[in-house]
Amino acid sequence: MKSISLLLLTTSLLFPIVSSANQTPVWKPKSGDFKQKYDWLKTSSGEWLKGDLITLYDEDIEFDSDEFGIQTIDIDDVAELYTKGKQSIRLNDGTVLTGKLVIQDKLLTLINGQEKQQIAVNNLLSIASANGNERDYWDGEINFGTNFRRGNSEQSDYTLSGEAQRRTATTRLSGEFVSNFSERVSQDTGKKEQTTNDQRLSTSFDWFFSPKTFIRVADYEYFADELGNIDNRHTLGFGVGYEMLDTGNFVWEISAGPSYQSTRYITVEAGEDDKETSGVLNLGTAVQWDITKDIEFDADYQVKIVSEEAGEYIHRLKAGFEVDLIGDFDLDLTFYLDRIENPKPTDTSTPDKNDYRFVVSLGYEF
Known part of the structure; x- marks a missing residue:
């Protein structure tokens, strides 16, 4: 009986370790230095798209996915967004700002070098590329x-x-x-x-x-x-x-x-x-x-x-x-x-x- 109790105790202690080791880690693109080749977008359903952010207009994001082509996604359905280059954004009050973008938890972070500025996503009017590439x-x-x-x-x-x-x-x-x-x-x-x-x-x-x-x-x-x-x-x-x-x-x-x-x-x-x-x-x-x-x-x-x-x-x-x-x-x-x-x-x-x-x-x- 003591052997069975000891076996059960050992199993209960080891099971969380084994489960943690076998659990697939939640994947996300690197966002610290923005050296990725693509823009990355995560939908509220947990799906990731890689490709190019085209624009935001009328609360719809147009995203050119490498795998699925041009997709139109409501801004409310965007859980996370990371851009590889600079974007030009316009706010509801008419202010125009430029920088690399990160969207998380309905909050946009605008990055220019070491400077960061946070803006509520619902204040966004439009987004357009600012990389100088006419295309x-x-x-x-x-x-x-x-x-x-x-x-x-x-x-x-x-x-x-x-x-x-x-x-x-x-x-x-x-x-x-x-x-x-x-x-x-x-x-x-x-x-x-x-x-x-x-x-x-x-x-x-x-x-x-x-x-x-x-x-x-x-x-x-x-x-x-x-x-x-x-x-x-x-x-x-x-x-x-x-x-x-x-x-x-x-x-x-x-x-x-x-x-x-x-x-x-x-x-x-x-x-x-x-x-x-x-x-x-x-x-x-x-x-x-x-x-x-x-x-x-x-x-x-x-x-x-x-x-x-x-x-x-x-x-x-x-x-x-x-x-x-x-x-x-x-x-x-x-x-x-x-x-x-x-x-x-x-x-x-x-x-x-x-x-x-x-x-x-x-x-x-x-």
Whole structure:
């Protein structure tokens, strides 16, 4: 009996030592001297990502993981963050600071040499690279969609689009390009004829002087639509914007401003001028909703109020879902609507007011 008691006592004393020896230590990257090759991010679920911190904007961190591609993570889901290089941060009061970053326990430590400054994470408005590498300021996406129809009808549809943004702690440069082309084979003549041929290029530059308000320093759009009788249309202006709502997963902003528009038509009625110019009042609203981790909904609506001769009201709606697939690839389901209230008649007909399409495309983020 004494032998059994002695065995039990010995086992109870040795078990914690053995357990401690066999227990896998909690891993974390070195953070003391910041000589790591990557930025490191730990989510609240305990998962680590290595790669490059792209930006923080609207409480969402964009992180380019070496293994999983570009990931969007809510700042509230970040347990720890260690950057390999300097970042530029902007606080809610407008203050801009620069240094290497460490985030732990909802507290950000900004490191410049031997100097350290601690800031509550909820005071952060934005983060952007400050390493002087221009590539770190940019992110974007390229999409391609196509559809072929054969049998009783023969038609081919192509859509190529791309968008890019350059972000710093206080500015945002945005650009977008969309091109649509469709052709079909006429059953009467057997020849190919175009049914869609349009291109749109838009760009804007915003300066944020408060957490919710920005000045649109420049806003430009080029548009051409062969089937809509528009050889080219240029619109240049400026404006202001305001963030109406931001819940982390849902962002809604509005914008307004004056512009100047010049339109040249392909053909016009006899005696009519083929060029129109007009002042413009441009009104817009945009919504971004992160429905789940992998599904995002975006909507952007713009209306230009112009002279009656230039179209009276020119509407533009882009809305759709973006579904993350694998790595940097995603599936885009997008609905486009263009409407001109008073389209310019050609020498033979008047174009339809509405032009709409639904596009399924494959996207690549960079």
